[in-house]
Amino acid sequence: MLGHILANIENCxxxxxxxxxxxxARCAETQxxxxxxxxxxxxxxxxxxxxxxxxxxSYRLVPVVIVTSHSDRSVRLEAMAAGASDFVNKPxxxxxxxxxxxxxxxxxxxxxxxxxRALWLAREVEAATRHLIEREEEVIWRLARALEYRDxxxxxxxxxxxxxxRLIAEGLGIDAARCRTIYLAAPLHDVGKIGISxxxxxxxxxxxxxxxxxxxxxxxxxxxxxxxxxxxxxxxAAIIAxxxxxxxxxxxxxxxxxxxxxxxxxxxAAVADVxxxxxxxxxxxxxxxxxxxxxEIVAGSGRHFDPECVRAFQAQWSKIxxxxxxxxxxxx
Numbered sequence: 001m002l003g004h005i006l007a008n009i010e011n012c013x014x015x016x017x018x019x020x021x022x023x024x025a026r027c028a029e030t031q032x033x034x035x036x037x038x039x040x041x042x043x044x045x046x047x048x049x050x051x052x053x054x055x056x057x058s059y060r061l062v063p064v065v066i067v068t069s070h071s072d073r074s075v076r077l078e079a080m081a082a083g084a085s086d087f088v089n090k091p092x093x094x095x096x097x098x099x100x101x102x103x104x105x106x107x108x109x110x111x112x113x114x115x116x117r118a119l120w121l122a123r124e125v126e127a128a129t130r131h132l133i134e135r136e137e138e139v140i141w142r143l144a145r146a147l148e149y150r151d152x153x154x155x156x157x158x159x160x161x162x163x164x165x166r167l168i169a170e171g172l173g174i175d176a177a178r179c180r181t182i183y184l185a186a187p188l189h190d191v192g193k194i195g196i197s198x199x200x201x202x203x204x205x206x207x208x209x210x211x212x213x214x215x216x217x218x219x220x221x222x223x224x225x226x227x228x229x230x231x232x233x234x235x236x237a238a239i240i241a242x243x244x245x246x247x248x249x250x251x252x253x254x255x256x257x258x259x260x261x262x263x264x265x266x267x268x269a270a271v272a273d274v275x276x277x278x279x280x281x282x283x284x285x286x287x288x289x290x291x292x293x294x295x296e297i298v299a300g301s302g303r304h305f306d307p308e309c310v311r312a313f314q315a316q317w318s319k320i321x322x323x324x325x326x327x328x329x330x331x332x
Contacts, residue, residue: 002036002067005094006101020044024052031058033108034101036088039068039075047075047082054083061111063104067092136233137184144187147194157280162186163323164272164313171312172268182265185237189244189269192222204283219245219254236265244269247304259306267306271297271313274304279324290324 003016015032017023020043027035035053039046046066053059063085068075076087085104088097144158166183174182193201196218200211207215222241229235243257243266250258252270262270278293288296294317301310313320 002097005097009098009102009105012105020049024049027053027056027059032062034104035059035062035064036101037064037066039066039070039079047079047084050079050084051082063108065100065104136231140184140187140233140237143191147191157276158187160279160323161189161269161272161276164275164320165268167316167319167323168268168271168309168312171316172264172308174264181233181236182240182268185233185240185265186269186272188222188226188234188237189240189273190218190222191225191237191241192218192220194225195221202283206284216245216253239263239265240269242266244273246270248306249303252304262306264306267309271305271309274300275313275320290321 003014006012006014015026017026020037020041023037037046037049041049046068050064050066053062053064064083065086065088066079066084067088067090068079069090070076071089079087086100088100141158148156148158162183165186166179169179169182170176196215200207200215203211219242223238226234226238226241229238242254243263246252246255246257246262246266247270248259248262248267250256252262275293275297278288278296279290281287297305297310297313301307
């Protein structure tokens with residue numbers, strides 16, 4: 001009878017079920033826009049059917065109307081608690097019933113349009129954010145490579161060092177998003193060298209005490225270049241620039257911080273930077289064999305380096321050595 005009354009609603013198809021179990025099974029296959037259910041039925045009440053529908057994500061917002069002859073307030077409260085959207089009292093007026101269903105269908109259509117609009121906006125925001133992130137990353141990599149060339153290297157040190165930072169961070173169990181941020185921030189660890197003279201950067205021999213003091217100023221210069229950014233990526237880069245020359249035992253610079261006083265990003269970068277620097281040819285030294293550089297990092301655990309970072313370095317060694325082998329092949 002309900003199906004017959006509502007059959008002339010435009011652009012609307014109707015399915016009717018005498019069995020609540022069959023209706024629930026059908027709802028599991030498709031999402032209807034409005035559900036009308038009698039309160040008194042075999043197998044279960046309309047309230048129980050409503051409760052089961054509301055337990056499904058696809059029916060969380062679908063209007064559900066309970067048709068009932070009960071005037072008991074407790075029944076209505078129970079139905080509302082189960083998630084009923086509206087009530088129709090029996091006997092009902094056919095014109096009023098059709099009007100109510102039309103209104104609920106219009107409400108449902110508005111919900112769908114709003115959801116579609118929200119999804120479209122979310123995708124647009126995601127695309128715009130991704131575009132900004134890509135541009136930010138590109139600027140960082142290009143700047144870091146320019147700094148490496150000025151420092152007398154080929155520019156490959158930064159990519160290897162950044163990759164080793166990421167692998168160590170992953171070995172420490174840091175979440176993927178933070179690992180990626182560390183990876184992208186690490187290339188700017190020596191940005192402060194832009195303020196150091198070419199004579200010091202390119203000197204082939206050992207630096208004098210005065211020259212070493214000037215070289216160490218690159219940490220403070222880098223921190224000033226990167227400080228007070230609104231970008232999380234640049235804030236992490238500032239932390240790394242400021243702290244990657246600190247040592248676990250407190251003998252590093254610029255602050256002489258020790259242990260966990262050193263930010264974890266700086267502790268990670270310290271291992272990666274020293275390791276790749278040892279493996280790289282510089283104006284003042286030849287490249288070390290990779291096994292010798294590995295042994296030097298392990299020997300520095302607890303003195304120069306955070307023991308946990310060294311353990312993560314060792315745990316990721318099979319991946320790290322592949323990074324170095326690929327770099328050696330490409331260089332050749």
